[in-house]
Amino acid sequence: MSTHAASPSQPAPNLRSDRSSFNKERHIKYWLRCLKTHLPTAYTSNDAQRMTLAFFILSALDVLGVLHTKTTPAERNEYVDWILRCQHPNGGFRGFTGTMVGEDAALENCAWDSANLAATYFACAALAVLGEGMEGVRKTECLNWVRGLQRRNGSFGEGIGKGGRVEGGEDMRFCYCAAAVRWMLRRGDVESIADIDVERLVEYIETSVTYEGGIAQAPFHEANAGLTYSGVGALSLLGKIPRKGRPSSDGKMMSPEFINDLTRWLVSRQTLMLQDIEDGLDVAEDEFAHPGSAPAPAPIAFPPTFHVLGGFPVPAEIALHGEPLALEVSPYDQQWVGVNGRCNKVADTCYSFWVGGTLGMLNQVYLQDFNGIRRYLLEKTQHMIGGFGKMPGDLPDILHSHHGLVTLATMREPDLKSIDPTLCISVSARENFEKQTAGGKVNRTL
Amino acid sequence: MGKYSDSAEWEDIVPISQDDGGPNPLAAIAYTEDYSEAMSYLRAVMAVDEKSDRVLGLTEDIIQMNPAHYTVWLYRADILLELQKNLVQELEWLNTIAIKHHKNFQIWHHRQVIMSHTPTLPSSEISFLARMFAKDAKNYHVWSYRQWLVRRFSLWDSELPYVESLLQSDVRNNSAWNHRWFIVFARYTDPEKHSIKNNDADSQVEPGIIEREIEYTKAAILMAPQNQSPWNYLRGIVRKQGKGLVGLKSFAEQFANLEKEDEVRSSHALDFLADVYAEEEENELSGKALELLARRYDPIRKNYWNYRRSMLGFEQVGA
Numbered sequence: 001m002s003t004h005a006a007s008p009s010q011p012a013p014n015l016r017s018d019r020s021s022f023n024k025e026r027h028i029k030y031w032l033r034c035l036k037t038h039l040p041t042a043y044t045s046n047d048a049q050r051m052t053l054a055f056f057i058l059s060a061l062d063v064l065g066v067l068h069t070k071t072t073p074a075e076r077n078e079y080v081d082w083i084l085r086c087q088h089p090n091g092g093f094r095g096f097t098g099t100m101v102g103e104d105a106a107l108e109n110c111a112w113d114s115a116n117l118a119a120t121y122f123a124c125a126a127l128a129v130l131g132e133g134m135e136g137v138r139k140t141e142c143l144n145w146v147r148g149l150q151r152r153n154g155s156f157g158e159g160i161g162k163g164g165r166v167e168g169g170e171d172m173r174f175c176y177c178a179a180a181v182r183w184m185l186r187r188g189d190v191e192s193i194a195d196i197d198v199e200r201l202v203e204y205i206e207t208s209v210t211y212e213g214g215i216a217q218a219p220f221h222e223a224n225a226g227l228t229y230s231g232v233g234a235l236s237l238l239g240k241i242p243r244k245g246r247p248s249s250d251g252k253m254m255s256p257e258f259i260n261d262l263t264r265w266l267v268s269r270q271t272l273m274l275q276d277i278e279d280g281l282d283v284a285e286d287e288f289a290h291p292g293s294a295p296a297p298a299p300i301a302f303p304p305t306f307h308v309l310g311g312f313p314v315p316a317e318i319a320l321h322g323e324p325l326a327l328e329v330s331p332y333d334q335q336w337v338g339v340n341g342r343c344n345k346v347a348d349t350c351y352s353f354w355v356g357g358t359l360g361m362l363n364q365v366y367l368q369d370f371n372g373i374r375r376y377l378l379e380k381t382q383h384m385i386g387g388f389g390k391m392p393g394d395l396p397d398i399l400h401s402h403h404g405l406v407t408l409a410t411m412r413e414p415d416l417k418s419i420d421p422t423l424c425i426s427v428s429a430r431e432n433f434e435k436q437t438a439g440g441k442v443n444r445t446l
Numbered sequence: 447m448g449k450y451s452d453s454a455e456w457e458d459i460v461p462i463s464q465d466d467g468g469p470n471p472l473a474a475i476a477y478t479e480d481y482s483e484a485m486s487y488l489r490a491v492m493a494v495d496e497k498s499d500r501v502l503g504l505t506e507d508i509i510q511m512n513p514a515h516y517t518v519w520l521y522r523a524d525i526l527l528e529l530q531k532n533l534v535q536e537l538e539w540l541n542t543i544a545i546k547h548h549k550n551f552q553i554w555h556h557r558q559v560i561m562s563h564t565p566t567l568p569s570s571e572i573s574f575l576a577r578m579f580a581k582d583a584k585n586y587h588v589w590s591y592r593q594w595l596v597r598r599f600s601l602w603d604s605e606l607p608y609v610e611s612l613l614q615s616d617v618r619n620n621s622a623w624n625h626r627w628f629i630v631f632a633r634y635t636d637p638e639k640h641s642i643k644n645n646d647a648d649s650q651v652e653p654g655i656i657e658r659e660i661e662y663t664k665a666a667i668l669m670a671p672q673n674q675s676p677w678n679y680l681r682g683i684v685r686k687q688g689k690g691l692v693g694l695k696s697f698a699e700q701f702a703n704l705e706k707e708d709e710v711r712s713s714h715a716l717d718f719l720a721d722v723y724a725e726e727e728e729n730e731l732s733g734k735a736l737e738l739l740a741r742r743y744d745p746i747r748k749n750y751w752n753y754r755r756s757m758l759g760f761e762q763v764g765a
Binding site: 034038046047048079081098100101105106111112113116126158159162210220267268334342366 | 475514521547551635674685686711748
């Protein structure tokens with residue numbers, strides 16, 4: 001299978017708006033600053049995830065269409081060198097150079113300088129974004145290493161530690177990374193390389209679907225949009241998401257019931273709660289305060305319960321008047337639509353992508369309120385220095401700036417490249433994989 | 447000039463500086479001198495796999511500056527276990543780090559590693575988690591850890607009253623609702639296999655429990671009808687029961703009567719009823735509920751409600 005951006009036959013969003021404008025030049029400036037100067041000291045806590053930051057920076061400039069015009073071929077070669085420098089001799093990539101000990105590397109210390117699954121996904125994706133093939137990637141070692149990270153229950157760890165132990169929590173994100181690395185590298189002449197256990201991986205994802213319809217980090221945990229993106233992304237890359245006119249290549253597809261519940265859960269993430277009421281200070285909202293807008297209802301305590309004994313003393317009379325009748329929202333307040341990651345949580349820029357990207361995999365981006373989300377991003381979290389913050393009034397950071405940008409790309413913002421929602425790279429970067437199938441052989445597995 | 451290079455305790459160590467390669471490394475960070483130095487010493491001791499008290503101190507130092515450095519946590523756990531350190535003390539130290547870096551997830555994984563080597567539940571553990579929830583009652587990492595803890599020490603019976611106390615203070619706490627689901631249904635599953643999917647009808651659960659959950663959830667909805675968490679929970683429970691939604695029709699209709707469209711008190715009730723009527727093949731009623739959602743009671747999801755209407759063969763609702 002392959003992944004696709006929303007088909008052009010779907011209705012185009014109405015992008016007219018009085019105040020919202022996408023400051024492309026400022027975003028380019030923001031990202032070039034991230035690429036060409038040192039990141040502020042505050043990023044020290046992301047040191048071990050530098051490969052992730054590197055991918056976001058390169059991919060954002062690619063989506064803005066300037067990666068190959070605002071950098072020189074020599075610079076791009078050096079970026080490729082840095083990525084390959086992080087490659088581990090036994091397969092996979094490290095998240096940064098900070099654990100490398102040079103000539104002192106030896107068997108007894110290799111557990112402290114291990115490859116990391118997330119870093120490996122981001123490294124391969126970054127190479128594709130740079131227009132580089134996968135020639136520099138030790139494909140056989142990498143695929144074998146990924147297979148070694150799979151646990152008996154189908155999930156994946158993030159690295160190999162002491163004594164060959166699989167390290168890392170059970171985490172849907174690692175499942176996505178494994179499926180994505182497999183999709184990117186398992187091409188061409190790979191018959192001799194053993195595959196991961198796809199069936200068990202699918203089963204693990206299925207058991208992590210919650211009663212709400214979304215997907216959690218692991219079975220029985222709470223559904224979350226980032227983890228739902230990871231789970232559906234993995235299923236999509238494994239060819240398990242039904243697509244119009246595309247029969248399944250191998251085995252059974254996810255059920256219509258799963259897709260329906262998932263869709264309901266995804267669209268439910270759209271919210272008018274744009275600011276954390278618990279934070280109290282509502283500074284950025286104040287200037288837009290509107291007399292007709294109802295305050296968010298305060299939490300209501302309900303009486304002590306005696307579930308174990310069976311009784312439940314809630315006087316219906318009181319209960320029925322426990323909440324103000326403020327269901328209908330004024331048209332004014334419907335103008336900005338944020339997206340949250342879980343039920344009853346406040347909106348956050350990054351979830352606009354985790355939700356919109358997942359709907360994109362299902363070919364259902366058009367079920368969202370395009371105008372409302374676009375205005376939320378452009379008028380509430382876009383920053384005047386370029387980039388996006390997490391919430392209104394926040395300073396931009398790399399993750400939220402990237403996710404805000406690619407959300408607009410999934411909604412076909414003019415001047416942005418269209419992106420592949422499943423791989424989270426531009427469609428043109430994805431084509432680098434399809435072009436470079438080794439030995440000129442037909443792309444067989446996917 | 448630095449904490450380590452000036453220290454007699456570290457004079458036998460030759461630090462290994464970071465080698466980022468050429469002139470244009472990606473995502474280079476403006477490190478502080480303290481961090482660069484500590485990391486250089488860390489590389490040097492990792493290279494010889496040193497396990498000692500001074501290295502424990504060094505890992506603490508680095509974790510304070512960069513709690514997301516995943517191998518430093520693995521290294522630290524390895525040293526603690528090898529030197530047979532007091533693990534309760536480690537948990538106490540972790541408490542301070544967890545409070546300070548409450549969004550970090552490596553801390554919780556490390557806590558799990560340490561706790562898996564602790565034979566009994568330390569008395570302070572539950573009160574520490576309560577402190578974390580007082581800070582943020584929806585912290586995903588803390589809830590994930592708590593699920594693990596409940597299984598590890600078989601805390602099933604004391605957990606339900608706790609969840610209820612949280613729901614009492616905030617009936618919209620979806621994490622608490624999800625934890626309730628876990629408490630009710632996960633004790634019958636084997637975490638190594640967990641082959642039972644959440645949506646499957648579950649024959650292992652006693653029927654009385656399902657009824658109890660339905661009553662509890664209905665009471666929570668009566669308190670705050672416009673709260674999606676219990677509505678979702680209710681749908682899940684009914685599915686576990688292996689029955690349709692129709693049995694809850696009159697319950698839902700008290701919040702949304704299609705005859706009195708000005709008095710709708712819950713958009714989630716309308717959504718629920720749209721499915722009930724579709725189940726009954728009352729497509730006109732179902733379409734009407736969806737129309738009310740698109741036009742009046744949940745217009746930010748208009749495209750979705752219209753899509754649902756189109757599945758029933760109805761036209762779209764305009765702006």
